[in-house]
Amino acid sequence: xxxxxxxxxxxxxxxxxxxxxxxxxxxxxxxxxxxxxxxxxxxxxxxxxxxxxxxxxxxxxxxxxxxxxxxxxxxxxxxxxxxxxxxxxxxxxxxxxxxxxxxxxxxxxxxxxxxxxxxxxxxxxxxxxxxxxxxxxxxxxxxxxxxxxxxxxxxxxxxxxxxxxxxxxxxxxxxxxxxxxxxxxxxxxxxxxxxxxxxxxxxxxxxxxxxxxxxxxxxxxxxxxxxxxxxxxxxxxxxxxxxxxxxxxxxxxxxxxxxxxxxxxxxxxxxxxxxxxxxxxxxxxxxxxxxxxxxxxxxxxxxxxxxxxxxxxxxx
Numbered sequence: 542x543x544x545x546x547x548x549x550x551x552x553x554x555x556x557x558x559x560x561x562x563x564x565x566x567x568x569x570x571x572x573x574x575x576x577x578x579x580x581x582x583x584x585x586x587x588x589x590x591x592x593x594x595x596x597x598x599x600x601x602x603x604x605x606x607x608x609x610x611x612x613x614x615x616x617x618x619x620x621x622x623x624x625x626x627x628x629x630x631x632x633x634x635x636x637x638x639x640x641x642x643x644x645x646x647x648x649x650x651x652x653x654x655x656x657x658x659x660x661x662x663x664x665x666x667x668x669x670x671x672x673x674x675x676x677x678x679x680x681x682x683x684x685x686x687x688x689x690x691x692x693x694x695x696x697x698x699x700x701x702x703x704x705x706x707x708x709x710x711x712x713x714x715x716x717x718x719x720x721x722x723x724x725x726x727x728x729x730x731x732x733x734x735x736x737x738x739x740x741x742x743x744x745x746x747x748x749x750x751x752x753x754x755x756x757x758x759x760x761x762x763x764x765x766x767x768x769x770x771x772x773x774x775x776x777x778x779x780x781x782x783x784x785x786x787x788x789x790x791x792x793x794x795x796x797x798x799x800x801x802x803x804x805x806x807x808x809x810x811x812x813x814x815x816x817x818x819x820x821x822x823x824x825x826x827x828x829x830x831x832x833x834x835x836x837x838x839x840x841x842x843x844x845x846x847x848x849x850x851x852x853x854x855x856x857x
Contacts, residue, residue, distance in 0.1 A: 557595050559602065570598035571764070587769065587817045587824070591630040594764040597623060600752055601631050607750055608681050608728045609637065613708060615746065617733035618754030621812025624732045627754070628683050632730070636681060640728075643682045647689045653699035654716060656684075660703075664724045680727040687741060688734045698741060704729065705745040757813055762790050765813070769820050781837050788841065789819055796849050806854055818848040 558567040571593065591597075600616070607614045608631070616624050632642035643663055645656065663680055690698040706713050712723035731749070733741070740746065757765070763786060770782030793816050802809040822844040 556599070559599070570595040570602075587821050588814055589626070591623075591626045592765050592768055594757070594761045596755075596757065596761055597627055600754065601627055601635060603752060604628075604631055604730065605635055608640070608730060611726055611728050613729040613731075613749045615731055615733060615749035615751045616754055617735050617751060619736070619756055619812065620734055620810070621814040622754050622756060623813070624734075624754050625685055628685065628730055628732055632681060632683055640679045640681055643680060644685065645682065646685050647687060647700065649689055649691045651690060651700060653703050656700040657703055657713065657716065661724075664727055680725075681730060682727055683730040683732075685732050686734060687731050688739075692739075701741050701745050705742070705748070708748045759790055759794075762793070762813065762816060766790075766816070766820060769824065785823070785837070785841055789816055789845070792845055792849070800853075808852055808854075811849065811852075815848045819844045822847065 557571075558569055560566075561568045604614050604616065604627075616628060618624055629644070632644060636642060641663075643659070645659060660682065663682075684700070684704070687698070687701060690700055692698055703713055707724065708729070710721075711726070712721055714720065715722050729749075766786045766789065767782070770779065770786055793811070793813075796811055796815075800806075800809045800811070819841070823840060
């Protein structure tokens with residue numbers, strides 16, 4: 542009975558869809574209501590603007606389910622693929638109304654006392670048995686870029702050890718009276734930059750459901766750039782959008798394959814962030830100014846050199 546009511550899809554890959562229990566059908570990730578309302582202002586930083594794709598929508602859907610049930614989530618992947626944007630979008634725009642976000646950006650100088658003070662200010666702690674607290678139980682804490690923490694003389698990252706103690710024993714030791722305090726339950730979400738960095742302690746990582754955020758494929762980059770191109774103010778640029786998107790992707794792939802980091806050029810690290818930077822200048826094109834096709838190419842070339850060529854160490 543169930544299989545006869547489920548409609549199969551013939552378009553695209555299975556990864557482009559999820560099964561909706563409500564409608565009993567396969568629905569595209571990009572067909573969801575929250576994927577449709579993408580607004581772009583010319584003065585907005587595109588690197589700080591979340592642009593939906595099928596892959597990012599799928600990851601956020603899974604992260605949302607995990608967070609709702611207080612399952613610790615680890616989002617990891619290379620730099621520049623949008624880990625911070627996705628977690629920010631989920632915490633500040635995607636959580637249910639009865640959940641409250643807490644964002645903690647980590648740095649080398651972040652110490653365990655600072656992190657514990659922040660957490661204790663949002664999660665009441667008690668000596669003895671844990672008491673129910675409906676506000677704290679809906680709290681979702683995100684620690685961004687746990688790689689940034691330096692290791693102490695013992696080789697540990699103290700803020701992460703504090704979080705591990707909470708996940709192991711539902712509490713931590715108070716700095717003032719040195720007594721163990723149980724705390725209200727809260728959700729945990731962390732981001733990790735890979736590869737080429739030393740991973741945190743496996744005793745910490747074992748608690749998490751890991752979700753990989755890979756380098757986007759060409760189809761995903763098209764999904765990133767097309768909404769930007771369709772919302773350009775200048776109609777001439779908008780008409781040439783398809784060619785500009787294809788040229789940007791071809792340039793990006795060529796730079797990635799031909800300009801690899803070496804001991805002499807360790808700064809040759811390019812990511813999708815550079816692709817977005819190319820379009821940051823294009824969106825500022827004057828909507829009232831008529832331009833020729835050659836001017837569009839010159840503008841794209843100028844922005845491409847600004848995003849990619851400024852990093853070159855010599856003319857070769």
